[in-house]
Amino acid sequence: MSGIRTTALRSLPVILALAGAALAGAVTAAPPARAQSPVAIGAPLTGEVVLNRDIEVRIGPSEDARIVMTMKQGKALNALGTPRGTYWTEVAIGGQPIGYVPADSLDPALMVTGRPAIGGEGPRPPKSAGSQPADALPPHRSAAVVPRAAWDKAAQTPAEGYVVAAAPIAATEILANRKRRGFTLRKGDVVALIGAANGEATLALPAGTRALAPVQGLVGVVAPYPLPGMPPVEPGMLYGIKLGDYVSYAEGLRAWREFTAGPGSAYRDLPPMVWPVFQKARLLYGVGVAPFTRLQVDTACGTLAQRGLDCTVIELDTF
Structure with a gap:
């Protein structure tokens, strides 16, 4: 296994370094240093957000400003914007501004506030290869999201991750008497993975038996949709954020x-x-979060950059 390198998440909590900045000739509070991210470097949050920790709300964008109230982690707010040269975001409740909180105390309410899918059916499958331009990505990607019902059926079997058949795949079931029976994994079948070599x-398999199948055509499942307690995702292309690759399921889970x-x-309340x-x-x-729309993934990467984390945007197969 030499040569395999893991991408570990940075030490938590992230310590934000502050740098001096001048604006219109006056010295103001310095913004936190931000790690390089491929998307939306340091983009300030606007729209619906949630607090990621208990916080004090101040009347102005400064540590010295008067405290007007305190709020608990998980509180839903509206982010109105971050004044230039500061790292304080103005927030509101029900459209009424209430004060300022540190920008890094906010996370986008990405999957809670997304509009339901048309008909509540979830994302549409990608177009067939024949309708895509010649320079399009391959039709099958390295990760996928699957319907909740398919996930729930597969998740009854403990495993080291789950995979979905991106096309019909010839497989062999190993029966209790050690006999073998050939069968076909249908496109969209979700099954538990024990290992690969x-x-x-x-x-x-859900029946309690095991099977062997070529990895060609199997795609790792990031998450089901809709997620527990969340509305269905919008139709169209979906994306994920990969935070790193690990050499074992146990390391990834950690x-x-x-x-x-x-x-x-x-x-934290979502399935790993x-x-x-x-x-x-x-x-x-792989370890990451999904599913997101294009706009949502940009915002999420900007938020992670504020936390000192890099993220890699990946396109997801949908079934």
């Missing part, structure tokens, strides 16, 4: 728990988003 995956205990506290990634002869595990 030499291009072949070992799967746990990273997920560290993330949701710190900068990703907004996602740790999914298998097949890379030639290697099996890795």
Whole structure:
């Protein structure tokens, strides 16, 4: 396994470094240093947000401003904007401004406030390969989201992540008497993964038996939709944020728990988003959050940058 490198989440909590800044000839509070991110570097939040910790609301954008109230973690607010040269965001309740809070105390209410899908059916499958331009991405990507019902059926079997068949796949079921029976995984079938080696995956079927199938055509499942307690996602292309790759499911699960205990506290009540990634002869595990629309993923990456975390945007298959 030499050569495999893991991308670990940074130590939590993140310590924000402050740098001096001048605005219109006056010295103002300095913004936090931000890590490089591929999308929306340091973009200030606007719109519906939630507090990621208990916080004091101040009458002005300054640590010295009078405290007008305190609020608990998880409180839903409206972010109105962040004055230039500060790291304080003006917030409101029901459209009525109430004061300012530190910008890094806010997370976007991404999956709570999204408009329901048309007909409540979730995302639409991507267009067929024949209708895509020649320079489009391959039709099957490295991660997917699946309907809640398919996820719930597969999740009855403990496993190290779950996969979905992106196309019909010839597989072999290993029966209790060690006999083998050939069958076909249908496109959209979600199954539990036990492990993979030499291009072949070992799967746990809901019936309690195991099966062998080529990894070609199997895609790691990031999350179901709709997520528990959340409205359906909008139709169209969906995206995820990958925070890192790990050499085992256990390491990925540990990273997920560290993330949701710190900068990703907004996602702590969701199922762990740790999914298998097949890379030639290697099996890795991605850790991240999903699903997002294009606009949502930009905002989320900007928020993570404020926490000192990098993120990689990935496109998701939908079924």
